[in-house]
Amino acid sequence: MPEQETVSTISARGLTRSFGNHIAVNNITLKLRRGEVLGFLGPNGAGKTTTMQMLTGNLAPSRGEISICGIDLLDEPVRAKAHVGYLPEVPPLYRELTVDEYLTLATRLHRVAPARRPEAIAAAKQRCGLADTGGRLIGALSKGYQQRVGIAQAIVHAPDIVILDEPTVGLDPNQIREIRGLIRELGGTHSVILSTHILPEVEAICDRVQIMHHGNLVYSDTIAALKQFESGATVLVGLRRPPPLAELAALPGVAAAECVEPTLYRVEFAAGEDATDALVKQAAARDWGLCQLKPAQTTLEDVFVNLTRREENP
Amino acid sequence: MIFTIASKELKTLFASPLAWVVLTLFQIIIGYAFLRRLDDFLQLQPQLVQMANPPGATELVAAPLFGTAAALLLFAVPVLAMRLIAEERRNQTMVLLMSAPISMTEIVFGKFLGFLAFLLVIVALTALMPLSLAGATRLDYGLLAGLAVGLALLAAAFAAVGLFVSCLTAHPVVAAIGAFAALLGMVLTGDAAGDSLRARGWTVAASVAQVFSPIRNFEPFGKGMLDTQALACLALLIALALTLAIRQLDAQRLRG
Numbered sequence: 047m048p049e050q051e052t053v054s055t056i057s058a059r060g061l062t063r064s065f066g067n068h069i070a071v072n073n074i075t076l077k078l079r080r081g082e083v084l085g086f087l088g089p090n091g092a093g094k095t096t097t098m099q100m101l102t103g104n105l106a107p108s109r110g111e112i113s114i115c116g117i118d119l120l121d122e123p124v125r126a127k128a129h130v131g132y133l134p135e136v137p138p139l140y141r142e143l144t145v146d147e148y149l150t151l152a153t154r155l156h157r158v159a160p161a162r163r164p165e166a167i168a169a170a171k172q173r174c175g176l177a178d179t180g181g182r183l184i185g186a187l188s189k190g191y192q193q194r195v196g197i198a199q200a201i202v203h204a205p206d207i208v209i210l211d212e213p214t215v216g217l218d219p220n221q222i223r224e225i226r227g228l229i230r231e232l233g234g235t236h237s238v239i240l241s242t243h244i245l246p247e248v249e250a251i252c253d254r255v256q257i258m259h260h261g262n263l264v265y266s267d268t269i270a271a272l273k274q275f276e277s278g279a280t281v282l283v284g285l286r287r288p289p290p291l292a293e294l295a296a297l298p299g300v301a302a303a304e305c306v307e308p309t310l311y312r313v314e315f316a317a318g319e320d321a322t323d324a325l326v327k328q329a330a331a332r333d334w335g336l337c338q339l340k341p342a343q344t345t346l347e348d349v350f351v352n353l354t355r356r357e358e359n360p
Numbered sequence: 361m362i363f364t365i366a367s368k369e370l371k372t373l374f375a376s377p378l379a380w381v382v383l384t385l386f387q388i389i390i391g392y393a394f395l396r397r398l399d400d401f402l403q404l405q406p407q408l409v410q411m412a413n414p415p416g417a418t419e420l421v422a423a424p425l426f427g428t429a430a431a432l433l434l435f436a437v438p439v440l441a442m443r444l445i446a447e448e449r450r451n452q453t454m455v456l457l458m459s460a461p462i463s464m465t466e467i468v469f470g471k472f473l474g475f476l477a478f479l480l481v482i483v484a485l486t487a488l489m490p491l492s493l494a495g496a497t498r499l500d501y502g503l504l505a506g507l508a509v510g511l512a513l514l515a516a517a518f519a520a521v522g523l524f525v526s527c528l529t530a531h532p533v534v535a536a537i538g539a540f541a542a543l544l545g546m547v548l549t550g551d552a553a554g555d556s557l558r559a560r561g562w563t564v565a566a567s568v569a570q571v572f573s574p575i576r577n578f579e580p581f582g583k584g585m586l587d588t589q590a591l592a593c594l595a596l597l598i599a600l601a602l603t604l605a606i607r608q609l610d611a612q613r614l615r616g
Binding site: 103126138 | 614
């Protein structure tokens with residue numbers, strides 16, 4: 047057991063939560079390893095927020111167990127919560143306090159030793175780009191800065207696990223980049239769970255991804271596995287003067303070809319073969335007007351749409 | 361940890377205009393009531409001199425003044441208590457406390473003590489008015505202390521009830537109205553119910569009714585008495601309301 051404790055910071059088994067007859071989260075199993083950034087995906091209403099509320103002790107699960115750093119959240123909530131930093135969808139900010147007052151409160155609530163408080167607050171402000179805003183009222187800050195204060199609040203006590211519920215909502219592109227950088231940096235020392243429905247965000251920063259749909263966990267794998275999956279086996283080819291589809295499909299090493307747009311084709315190679323070279327030579331020789339050629343990686347979007355749309359559009 | 365929450369509560373209270381508005385209005389009304397009482401007292405003065413054992417300024421000015429303050433608290437406490445939980449829920453800041461390594465008991469006690477500290481300021485301001493007469497007449501400090509303690513206990517009982525009602529809803533205005541209705545209901549029915557039950561000889565039921573009539577339990581303090589039963593009833597009401605508040609918060613985590 048102790049070995050496992052050092053490996054996984056959160057381990058939840060059979061997590062279920064129902065509101066009346068509505069089952070918001072159904073039998074979810076979740077494991078978070080130390081230093082890992084886990085992307086938590088799903089359409090709106092899939093049960094992401096409910097799951098996060100359960101993991102942070104804000105909501106009791108109807109069934110199932112949660113263990114945080116080896117401590118049972120339901121049996122010993124106070125000890126377990128000390129390891130978690132949580133930024134909910136709406137940052138829990140007191141608008142009438144200044145940033146410094148607020149972060150001091152957060153350190154006190156999380157039982158950071160008085161001597162370590164100034165240092166912890168300075169470090170959190172530094173990381174979230176709040177160094178110059180310490181004396182300002184939170185209510186007077188812009189949305190982006192409020193979001194940063196929310197993140198600072200979640201990391202100020204150096205928790206083992208940081209749970210962020212849609213941290214980049216409402217930010218401008220520059221701020222989103224900064225927050226992404228921050229999350230990636232956090233991933234080195236903390237375990238991070240990140241909920242979002244912005245897919246490039248997950249591909250950019252997460253190590254592993256879990257997709258929820260209608261309260262069920264429908265996909266769970268590493269981003270690396272996702273990218274390798276089918277990577278290079280399919281290319282997108284743009285041809286200005288395309289030949290008949292059958293001609294493309296008949297090329298050596300090509301298993302199938304399909305038309306995506308009038309001048310854009312998806313060409314799938316036969317197993318174990320890379321026919322890119324042959325394709326380019328043929329295109330040049332026969333004057334197809336090759337204008338684009340790129341590997342069609344299976345994107346997270348494909349997986350996501352595939353998994354979450356299936357039931358709506360059979 | 362309780363004091364962390366209490367100090368936070370006090371700080372955010374004083375950072376909001378609501379607290380200052382309530383303090384100001386309270387002070388204006390109490391000041392006016394004090395001057396009226398003082399005026400009456402001075403007009404009665406010639407008659408009082410002829411009495412063998414005349415009541416002093418403390419009985420004739422301070423005691424009614426504290427009664428007025430008690431009535432004002434009935435309005436002020438619900439308005440201020442709505443902030444405690446309901447407004448935190450509405451602003452979604454409750455999550456900060458719920459995610460922190462703190463128990464529900466600590467949250468409830470912290471909020472109660474922070475609020476009580478604010479109410480003690482009101483009690484102190486009320487006590488200052490009769491104290492300003494100290495140079496002009498001989499005050500009965502024992503009675504004054506009794507009145508202050510009584511008002512503080514009454515404020516604590518109101519605060520506990522207000523805190524509990526604040527736990528029940530996420531709408532601050534509903535919490536304020538609910539707390540006011542609960543307190544007013546106790547004041548109006550508690551006394552009458554207690555009297556009629558006692559008249560029928562149901563002493564246990566009458567004692568229970570007495571727990572829910574905080575104003576009646578405040579009255580002995582105004583007569584300079586230390587009524588242990590009244591004291592116990594006030595303490596019981598506080599303990600009951602706080603326990604219910606803790607249970608309510610716990611239940612909400614389960615219900616969602």
